[in-house]
Structure formats: C-alpha cells, structure tokens
Amino acid sequence: MADHAKEVVLSVQNLQKSIGRKQIIRNVSFDVYAGEIFGFLGPNGSGKTTTIRMLVDLIKPTAGKILICGENINSHPDRALAHVGCIVENPEMYGYMTGWENLEQFARMQPGISERRIAEVVEIVGLDARIGDKVKTYSLGMRQRLGIAQALLCKPKLLILDEPTNGLDPKGIKELREFIRMLAGSGMSLFISSHLLSEIQLMCDRVAIIAHGEVIAVGEVDELVSQAGTYTVWQVDKPDRVKEMFEGQPDVQVVPENQHRIDESLLTTLNEPIVTVMDELLVTDWVNRLVAAGIGVQSVQRVAPSLEELFLKLTEGEKIG
Amino acid sequence: MVNLLALIRNETTKVWKKKRFAVVVLILLILIPIFVYAQMKIAQNSADKFNEDWRSELQSRITDNTNALSSNRIPEEWKQWRKALVQQLQYYLDHDINPQTPNAVTFTRTFMDNAVSLFIPLMVLAIASDLVSSERSTGTIKMLLTRPVRRWRILFSKLATLTLYVSLILVVTVLLCYAISGLVFGYAGWGEPVFVGFHIRGADVDTANVHAITQGVYLLMQSGLIWFSAMVVAIIALMVSVLVRSTAASFVTMMATIIAGTILANMASSWKSAKYLFNVNLELSGYLRGTPPPIEGMSLGFSLAVLGIWAAAALIVSFTVFTKQDILN
Numbered sequence: 150m151a152d153h154a155k156e157v158v159l160s161v162q163n164l165q166k167s168i169g170r171k172q173i174i175r176n177v178s179f180d181v182y183a184g185e186i187f188g189f190l191g192p193n194g195s196g197k198t199t200t201i202r203m204l205v206d207l208i209k210p211t212a213g214k215i216l217i218c219g220e221n222i223n224s225h226p227d228r229a230l231a232h233v234g235c236i237v238e239n240p241e242m243y244g245y246m247t248g249w250e251n252l253e254q255f256a257r258m259q260p261g262i263s264e265r266r267i268a269e270v271v272e273i274v275g276l277d278a279r280i281g282d283k284v285k286t287y288s289l290g291m292r293q294r295l296g297i298a299q300a301l302l303c304k305p306k307l308l309i310l311d312e313p314t315n316g317l318d319p320k321g322i323k324e325l326r327e328f329i330r331m332l333a334g335s336g337m338s339l340f341i342s343s344h345l346l347s348e349i350q351l352m353c354d355r356v357a358i359i360a361h362g363e364v365i366a367v368g369e370v371d372e373l374v375s376q377a378g379t380y381t382v383w384q385v386d387k388p389d390r391v392k393e394m395f396e397g398q399p400d401v402q403v404v405p406e407n408q409h410r411i412d413e414s415l416l417t418t419l420n421e422p423i424v425t426v427m428d429e430l431l432v433t434d435w436v437n438r439l440v441a442a443g444i445g446v447q448s449v450q451r452v453a454p455s456l457e458e459l460f461l462k463l464t465e466g467e468k469i470g
Numbered sequence: 471m472v473n474l475l476a477l478i479r480n481e482t483t484k485v486w487k488k489k490r491f492a493v494v495v496l497i498l499l500i501l502i503p504i505f506v507y508a509q510m511k512i513a514q515n516s517a518d519k520f521n522e523d524w525r526s527e528l529q530s531r532i533t534d535n536t537n538a539l540s541s542n543r544i545p546e547e548w549k550q551w552r553k554a555l556v557q558q559l560q561y562y563l564d565h566d567i568n569p570q571t572p573n574a575v576t577f578t579r580t581f582m583d584n585a586v587s588l589f590i591p592l593m594v595l596a597i598a599s600d601l602v603s604s605e606r607s608t609g610t611i612k613m614l615l616t617r618p619v620r621r622w623r624i625l626f627s628k629l630a631t632l633t634l635y636v637s638l639i640l641v642v643t644v645l646l647c648y649a650i651s652g653l654v655f656g657y658a659g660w661g662e663p664v665f666v667g668f669h670i671r672g673a674d675v676d677t678a679n680v681h682a683i684t685q686g687v688y689l690l691m692q693s694g695l696i697w698f699s700a701m702v703v704a705i706i707a708l709m710v711s712v713l714v715r716s717t718a719a720s721f722v723t724m725m726a727t728i729i730a731g732t733i734l735a736n737m738a739s740s741w742k743s744a745k746y747l748f749n750v751n752l753e754l755s756g757y758l759r760g761t762p763p764p765i766e767g768m769s770l771g772f773s774l775a776v777l778g779i780w781a782a783a784a785l786i787v788s789f790t791v792f793t794k795q796d797i798l799n
Contacts, residue, residue: 168796202796202797202798205616206615206616207612207615207616207796207797208796208797208798209794209796226618226620226621227618227619227620228618229618230616230617230618231618233616235616237612237616238609238612239609241608241609241610241612241613242610242613243484243487243608243610244608245487245488245489246483246484246487250483250487254480254483254484255613255617257476257477257479257480258476258477258480258614258617258618258619259617259618259619299613303618
C-alpha cells in the first residue's frame with residue numbers, strides 16, 4: 150500500500166471487550182494515518198460506540214492495545230488524550246454556562262491554551278455571534294459547533310466524531326462535510342463513525358466496516374465499492390421482450406427486482422427498469438442489437454452499488470442481535 | 471501536567487453557576503427569620519410569667535449552691551459542677567443579664583445544635599448529591615473524562631470543591647443566624663459562660679471536669695464538630711453520587727439514610743451495634759452539651775472514630791470506582 154510511508158496517528162490492535170460473559174468487541178484492528186478521513190461504519194448495536202469509547206478511555210478494553218501518536222491510552226491516558234479532540238455521541242456541554250465559559254472550562258483542563266486560541270476556534274466554527282449566550286438556548290447545530298470548537302482547542306492530531314450528522318438538517322450536514330474536508334486538508338486525521346453509508350461514501354478516504362463486534366473489512370472506500378461490482382440498468386419501451394432476449398445469454402445476467410441492492414431512490418424515477426450485470430464493453434453491442442430488433446432504448450446507465458450493498462455482501466446471512 | 475488549582479476552579483465555577491449555593495443562602499434567609507420570630511415569642515412569654523424579679527431569683531440560687539459546696543455530704547464531683555454553676559450564675563448577676571432572655575450568640579448556638587442532624591446535612595446534600603451524578607445524567611462526563619487529565623485528579627478537584635462549599639455553608643449559616651437574630655435580640659453575648667466538660671459514663675453523667683467557657687469559644691468548638699459531621703455526610707454523598715447515575719436517586723438515598731439515623735437514634739437504645747452506623751453519630755455537638763448519647767457506649771472519641779472510618783471507606787470506594795468505571799452512557 151502507498152500508505153506505508155505515512156505516519157500512523159491511531160493504531161488499534163486486537164481490541165477486545167467483554168461485559169459479563171458477553172463478548173461485545175472481538176479482535177478489532179485498524180490503523181488511521183495522518184491527514185486522512187477514516188470512516189467507521191456499522192449498524193446500530195454493532196459495537197461502534199463501544200469501540201469509540203475505548204479509543205478515548207471512557208471504557209477500558211478487556212484485551213488489546215490502542216496507541217494514539219505512539220502513546221498507549223490505557224497506561225498513559227493523559228498523554229495519549231493530549232493529541233485527541235472528540236465528541237462522543239451528542240456534544241453535551243454545561244447548559245447553565247455560556248459557550249465561552251464552557252470553552253474556558255475545557256481550556257483550563259489542558260496546558261497552554263490561551264484566550265486567543267479560544268477566540269480562534271470560536272471563529273473557525275463560526276459561532277462568534279452567540280458565544281456569549283447560555284448553551285441551553287443553543288440549537289443542536291450550534292451545540293455541534295461548540296462541541297467541535299471544544300475538540301479543536303488543543304490542536305489535536307486526531308479528531309474523533311461519533312455520528313456527527315445525527316440530528317442535523319441537510320444544510321447542516323453539507324456544511325459539516327465541507328468543514329471536515331477543510332480540517333483534513335490542514336493535516337488533521339479524522340475518525341468519523343456513522344451508520345449512514347452514503348455519509349461515509351461522501352466524506353471518507355478509507356473505511357473500516359464493523360458488524361457484531363468484528364471488523365469485516367478495512368480499505369479505501371472506492372476500492373471496496375468497486376469490489377462489490379456495478380450494475381447496468383436499462384430502460385426500454387418493451388421490457389418483457391428485452392428480458393426474454395437477455396434470458397439465457399451467457400454474458401448478461403438479469404437481476405430480479407428483490408435481489409439487487411441498489412439504493413431505492415435511484416430507481417424510483419425509472420419506469421420498469423431492468424437491472425443487469427454485464428461487461429461494460431458489451432453495452433454498445435447490445436444497444437445495437439435491441440435497436441435492430443425494433444426496441445426503443447430510452448436509457449442505459451451504470452449504477453455503482455451503495456456501500457450498503459457492500460456491507461450486506463460482507464455480512465451476508467448474518468442477523469443483528 | 472495540568473494544575474490542580476485550575477481543576478478546582480472549574481468545579482467551583484460549575485457549582486456556583488448552577489446556583490446551588492444561592493439556593494442554600496435563600497433557604498437560610500427564609501428559615502432563620504421564622505425561627506427568630508418563634509424564639510422571640512417564647513422570650514416574651516417567659517418575660518410575662520417571671521416579671522422583674524429574676525435578680526433575686528438568681529441570688530437565691532447562688533446562695534443555695536454555695537451552701538451546698540461547703541457541705542460534707544455532697545460528693546466531690548458534684549461540687550465541681552456546682553462550682554461551675556455558681557460561676558455562671560454570678561456572671562449573669564454581675565453583667566446584669568437575664569438568663570431567660572436570649573441574645574444573638576445564644577440563638578446561633580441553639581440553632582446550630584438543632585440544625586446538625588437534619589438541616590445542615592440537607593444543605594450539604596444540595597451541593598454534594600449531584601456533583602458527579604449530574605455530569606453523568608447530562609452526559610458532560612464524556613467531555614470531562616476525555617480531556618488529558620487523570621481521573622483521580624478530576625474527582626479530587628470535586629472533593630476539594632465540596633470541602634470548600636461545606637465550609638462556606640457553615641460560615642454563612644452562623645453569620646446569617648447571628649446577623650438576623652441580632653436585629654431582634656441584640657448582638658451581645660460572646661462572653662457569656664457555658665458549661666462544658668461533661669463525661670458520659672454508662673447511664674450517668676460524670677460532672678467532675680465540668681467548667682465554664684465563654685459562648686464565643688463554645689460556638690467555635692461546636693462549629694468545628696458540626697463541620698466534621700457535615701464533611702462526613704458530604705463525602706458519603708459524593709460516594710453515592712459516583713455510584714448512582716441519577717441525581718434524584720442519589721439525593722433521596724442520602725436523605726433517607728440521614729432521616730433513618732435520627733429515627734434510629736430515638737429508638738435504638740436496645741440495639742447496641744447500631745452505634746457503628748454513621749448516621750446515628752452525626753450529632754457531635756451533643757457531647758459538648760452533655761446530653762446522653764442515643765446508644766450506650768458512645769462518646770465523642772467513639773463517634774469521631776466511627777465517622778472517620780466511614781468517611782475513609784467512602785473515599786476509597788469513590789476513588790476506586792471513579793477511576794476504573796466504564797462510562798457506558
């Protein structure tokens with residue numbers, strides 16, 4: 150991999166956690182490199198939040214090691230956490246204090262943070278206008294910003310955001326996405342968890358997919374997506390005839406309606422789409438053949454499978470529980 | 471390494487901004503005038519009954535006791551006590567003080583004596599009960615514990631803050647008592663004598679060491695003892711606050727325990743081992759006054775030791791749990 154030369158900011162090695170006799174996290178391992186946006190994808194209850202809490206010393210692992218910039222979080226939580234900014238689940242702050250007073254609280258908990266730095270992060274997240282108001286009057290989006298400001302105070306090398314888009318409106322999500330890219334551009338690593346597959350696809354460079362407390366895949370988002378294969382979707386005026394023609398052809402495979410895993414919203418605009426798996430090079434040939442047979446071809450499009458598709462492929466047959 | 475003082479400043483600010491201390495002061499400002507008024511009514515009543523002849527009554531009591539002192543039939547330790555009593559009565563006579571009329575210092579002293587078992591703990595709990603549990607129920611603990619500060623330092627700063635506020639509550643209670651009651655009863659009374667030195671031996675009160683000290687000194691000693699028992703309540707409440715996630719649950723648990731203590735103290739004389747419970751030992755200032763303890767075998771030293779052990783155990787539990795605990799939600 151080309152990433153070998155890169156600095157490892159977060160290294161998780163064989164992480165395990167049992168509560169009672171139940172093993173919640175089994176052998177989770179992955180590395181996060183400097184300057185990348187790393188996605189952590191899994192459905193609710195897959196062990197995502199437990200893993201994140203272990204990364205920031207809220208939960209002690211049963212076995213395994215977590216290194217942040219080379220510091221072990223369990224033996225030296227104070228040294229390791231000095232490199233980390235994080236929001237675990239919701240950005241909860243003290244509602245009875247103003248935004249500024251909240252930031253002052255957290256600034257006092259770490260060495261070398263001046264008032265100027267506080268003003269700086271307030272400006273970065275664009276909260277200048279309301280920073281003197283009590284946090285209990287803030288909207289969720291503003292709390293999110295304040296949470297990020299808090300996380301940025303110590304100029305972290307690693308920023309951990311747990312489900313950052315939860316509860317934000319589409320505009321807020323878009324702003325957050327741009328903001329995250331901006332931070333990554335400045336050399337910071339971001340670790341972002343989500344159960345929204347499209348979010349990860351839009352934001353992240355690499356992803357680890359977790360299910361039932363196990364990491365089932367780690368890799369480049371694009372690479373993993375192409376592994377899942379793409380579909381060719383046809384829209385024609387005589388769908389039944391086309392289906393007949395495709396039937397029995399060795400190079401074309403028609404995927405029945407309930408078996409493909411294309412995002413439903415992509416197909417709703419299409420009338421009776423025929424979903425197939427075929428080689429890209431054969432498409433022109435087939436268009437010619439269909440036209441020759443007197444069939445009107447309205448559209449042919451290649452549809453990339455969603456990460457969800459990939460996710461389901463990887464966890465085929467398993468049930469969450 | 472982050473300065474502990476900075477952490478303590480954080481915690482103090484939080485309690486202050488939550489207006490917990492303001493509530494305590496408000497309660498005091500409402501309650502004390504009520505008690506002052508009640509005390510004034512009592513004083514008026516007794517003044518009506520005993521009229522103006524209190525000087526001659528005092529004089530006759532002094533004569534009686536001085537006579538008794540020279541008698542051979544009275545045991546030596548009784549004489550000691552009578553000597554102190556004569557001293558006190560003589561003081562009243564010399565300074566032209568009617569012992570039946572209260573002054574601000576007497577009022578404060580009596581108020582503190584009555585407040586130690588329920589009222590002071592209640593005010594302490596208003597601050598101690600949600601010190602940790604509120605961080606957990608609002609989720610701010612996740613922010614707090616993911617900063618580069620060791621967990622024991624966080625808890626230590628909370629403990630230091632608690633100590634600060636408990637002390638402040640006591641000082642403010644005494645000051646407000648004195649200031650408000652002084653408006654009605656006058657601000658004098660610091661030099662008035664009070665008896666101390668009672669020893670409880672079995673069911674008897676040993677008066678051999680009884681002597682009089684000034685009320686000012688008494689108030690200081692009394693406040694010290696009340697501070698100690700308030701701190702024990704605070705530390706145990708801190709432990710409950712670490713163990714219980716909800717502030718309400720933490721407050722109710724502690725309040726129930728303390729009320730149970732006052733009930734037990736009234737009925738547990740036959741259940742001897744109840745004396746090892748912390749909640750029957752809180753009324754430390756009773757030993758100064760010489761009131762018999764609720765359970766046989768209790769003394770000032772015993773109570774201090776029992777409370778000390780409970781507090782130490784609570785601290786060990788708090789720190790162990792807080793530093794090891796998984797924050798699951």
